[in-house]
Amino acid sequence: MGRMDDESSSIRAAQRGDLEAFNRLIMEHQSIAFNVAYRIMGDQDSAADATQEAFISAYRNIKRFRGGSFRSWVLRIVTNACYDELRKRRRRPETSLEALSEFADGSESDGFEPLGMHEIEPEAEAERSELIHAIEQCIADLSPEFKLVIVLVDVEGFDYKEVSKVIDRPLGTVKSRLARARANLRDCLRQFGELLPSSLRLEDEVVG
Amino acid sequence: MKHLRQRDIEKLSAYLDQELSPKEMKKFEFRLQSDPTLRAALLEFEKTKKLLVGLPRVSPPHNFTLTRAMAGEIKGRGFYPFFRVASLIATVAFAALVGADAFLFDQVGESRFAAPLAASGLPEDLAMDAQLLDxxxxxxxxxxxxxxxxxxxxxxxxxxxxxxxxxxxxxxxxxxxxxxxxxxxxxxxxxxxxxxxxxxxxxxxxxxxxxxxxxxxxxxxxxxxxxxxxxxxxxxxxxxxxxxxxADLELAEDASVRSSTTTDVTEPEDRNLLLRIAEVASAFAALLFAAAAFILRRTL
Known part of the structure; x- marks a missing residue:
C-alpha cells in the first residue's frame, strides 16, 4: 500500500515537472518496460531505443495520465513505440550483418539473467540456451498483437484486465488473442521437441 | 488428428489462467471429465505456458532515466510546431506584401488603379483629363x-x-x-x-x-x-x-489643381516606406522563425 502511495506522489510530482520524481518512476518500471519491448522487437538495441523513446514520450505526456495503473499506461506507450518502429522496418526492411551473425552462431546470451539456474553444467547450459532461442524464435514468428498478449500474460504474469488496459481492447479480445497465440506457439514448439525437457515435451497432436 | 473449435480453445486458455467465471468454470470442468481430447489439449497448453514462464528476464543495457538536458530538449520540442507555423505565416505575409507592392503600386507608391482620383470627388471628365495632364x-x-x-x-x-x-x-x-x-x-x-x-x-x-x-x-x-x-x-x-x-484655361486650372494633389508624393512615399518596412520585417521574421525551427528540429 505504501508503495502505491509512493508511486502516486511521484506521479503527482512528475506532473508538476519534477524530473527526479519521474526518474523514480522510470527506475521502478524500466525492467518490465524493456523486457516487453525486447520480446516484441526481438533484439536488445531496438528494445532499448523503443524503451527510451517511450519514457521520453511518457514524460512529455505525464499530465495526461488520469490515474489507474501507471504500469499499464507506461507499457501502452512502450508497445506503441515498438509498433511504430516495426512499421518503419516494414517500410524499409533491413537486416544487419550483426543480427545475421548473432542468429547464425546463436551466441546472443549477454544480458540474460537465468532464473533458478545456478551452477549448470556446460552441456545443460548449451541445451537451455538452444531452448530459449527456440522459444524466442517461435514468439518472434507470432504477429505483434499475439506476441504482446502472450508475453504479458505468460512471461510477465499480467491478468486479463491489465492486459486489456495495456492493449486498450476488451477482455474478449484478450481471451481470443491469447488462445490463438498459445495454439500457434504450441504448434511452433512442436518442431523443437528434442530440445524440450521430457516433462514439457508436446504430443504430436494438432488442435485447432 | 483431432480438432477443437476456436471457442473451446479460448475456454481452455481462460480456464488455464483461471479467468472464467465460477459458473463457466464448473461447466468447463464437467466437460473436461467427459472429453479426453479437451484434457489432452489442456495439458499441451500447460506445458507451453510453463516454457514461457521459465523464460529468463533480460537486463536492460542501461538506465533509461532522463537527464536535465533531455528534459530541456523535451520541453523545447513544444516550441517546434510554433516556430514552424510562425515561419510559414511570415513567409506568406512576405509574399503577399511583395505581391501587393508589385501589382498594386508603382514606383512612387501610387495606385495603378487611380484610386485617389476616384476618391477625389472631381467630376469624372475632369478627373480623367486631370489625370491625363498629370x-x-x-x-x-x-x-x-x-x-x-x-x-x-x-x-x-x-x-x-x-x-x-x-x-x-x-x-x-x-x-x-x-x-x-x-x-x-x-x-x-x-x-x-x-x-x-x-x-x-x-x-x-x-x-x-x-x-x-x-x-x-x-x-x-x-x-x-x-x-x-x-x-x-x-x-x-x-x-x-x-x-x-x-474653357481650356479653366480646364487647365482644374488639371493643375488636380495635378498638384496627385503629384504630392508625401503620402504615397509614406505608404511606400511603410510597405518597405513591412516587407523587410516579414522577411526577417520568416528567416528567424525558420532558423529556430530548423535548429530545434536538428537538436531534438
Whole structure:
C-alpha cells in the first residue's frame, strides 16, 4: 500500500515537472518496460531505443495520465513505440550483418539473467540456451498483437484486465488473442521437441 | 488428428489462467471429465505456458532515466510546431506584401488603379483629363503630331466633306514618341465635347460621337489651320504665347489643381516606406522563425 502511495506522489510530482520524481518512476518500471519491448522487437538495441523513446514520450505526456495503473499506461506507450518502429522496418526492411551473425552462431546470451539456474553444467547450459532461442524464435514468428498478449500474460504474469488496459481492447479480445497465440506457439514448439525437457515435451497432436 | 473449435480453445486458455467465471468454470470442468481430447489439449497448453514462464528476464543495457538536458530538449520540442507555423505565416505575409507592392503600386507608391482620383470627388471628365495632364505633363503630351500634321496637306486636295478624320483615341494620345514633339508647332489638348469648344473661328471640328471620342485629344497644327480645311487638326490654333480660351484655361486650372494633389508624393512615399518596412520585417521574421525551427528540429 505504501508503495502505491509512493508511486502516486511521484506521479503527482512528475506532473508538476519534477524530473527526479519521474526518474523514480522510470527506475521502478524500466525492467518490465524493456523486457516487453525486447520480446516484441526481438533484439536488445531496438528494445532499448523503443524503451527510451517511450519514457521520453511518457514524460512529455505525464499530465495526461488520469490515474489507474501507471504500469499499464507506461507499457501502452512502450508497445506503441515498438509498433511504430516495426512499421518503419516494414517500410524499409533491413537486416544487419550483426543480427545475421548473432542468429547464425546463436551466441546472443549477454544480458540474460537465468532464473533458478545456478551452477549448470556446460552441456545443460548449451541445451537451455538452444531452448530459449527456440522459444524466442517461435514468439518472434507470432504477429505483434499475439506476441504482446502472450508475453504479458505468460512471461510477465499480467491478468486479463491489465492486459486489456495495456492493449486498450476488451477482455474478449484478450481471451481470443491469447488462445490463438498459445495454439500457434504450441504448434511452433512442436518442431523443437528434442530440445524440450521430457516433462514439457508436446504430443504430436494438432488442435485447432 | 483431432480438432477443437476456436471457442473451446479460448475456454481452455481462460480456464488455464483461471479467468472464467465460477459458473463457466464448473461447466468447463464437467466437460473436461467427459472429453479426453479437451484434457489432452489442456495439458499441451500447460506445458507451453510453463516454457514461457521459465523464460529468463533480460537486463536492460542501461538506465533509461532522463537527464536535465533531455528534459530541456523535451520541453523545447513544444516550441517546434510554433516556430514552424510562425515561419510559414511570415513567409506568406512576405509574399503577399511583395505581391501587393508589385501589382498594386508603382514606383512612387501610387495606385495603378487611380484610386485617389476616384476618391477625389472631381467630376469624372475632369478627373480623367486631370489625370491625363498629370501623367503626361509636357513630354507625355507628345502625340503623333507630325502624322496629323501631314494629313492636312493631303486632305487639302480632297472635298471638304471628306475632311473629317477619325478622332484620335485616348490610347493613341499616350503613344509617346519623342520624334513627334520635334515637328509639332503647337500641341493643344481640347475638351472634345463641342459644347465646350470655342465656336468662333472657321475651324469648327466635326467629331464622331462615342465614349472614346468624348475624351479624345485633338491635335492641331498651324499648318492645318492655315489651310482652312475643316479637319480634326484644324482646331483654332493659338501661338505659344497666346493665352488659351476660357474653357481650356479653366480646364487647365482644374488639371493643375488636380495635378498638384496627385503629384504630392508625401503620402504615397509614406505608404511606400511603410510597405518597405513591412516587407523587410516579414522577411526577417520568416528567416528567424525558420532558423529556430530548423535548429530545434536538428537538436531534438
Amino acid at each position: 501623367e503626361s505633363a509636357s513630354e507625355e503630351l507628345i502625340t503623333k503630331a507630325d502624322a496629323v500634321a501631314e494629313q492636312p496637306a493631303e486632305l487639302a486636295n480632297e472635298d471638304a466633306d471628306d475632311q473629317v478624320l477619325p478622332t484620335p483615341t485616348s490610347s493613341r494620345f499616350f503613344e509617346s514618341d519623342p520624334a513627334f514633339g520635334a515637328n509639332t508647332e503647337q500641341i493643344e489638348l481640347t475638351q472634345t465635347a463641342c459644347r465646350e469648344c470655342p465656336t468662333e473661328g472657321e475651324s469648327a471640328v466635326s467629331i464622331p460621337t462615342g465614349a472614346a471620342a468624348e475624351r479624345s485629344a485633338i491635335i492641331s497644327t498651324g499648318t492645318a489651320a492655315d489651310s482652312g480645311v475643316t479637319t480634326p487638326t484644324a482646331q483654332p490654333t493659338l501661338p505659344p504665347s497666346t493665352p488659351p480660351p476660357a
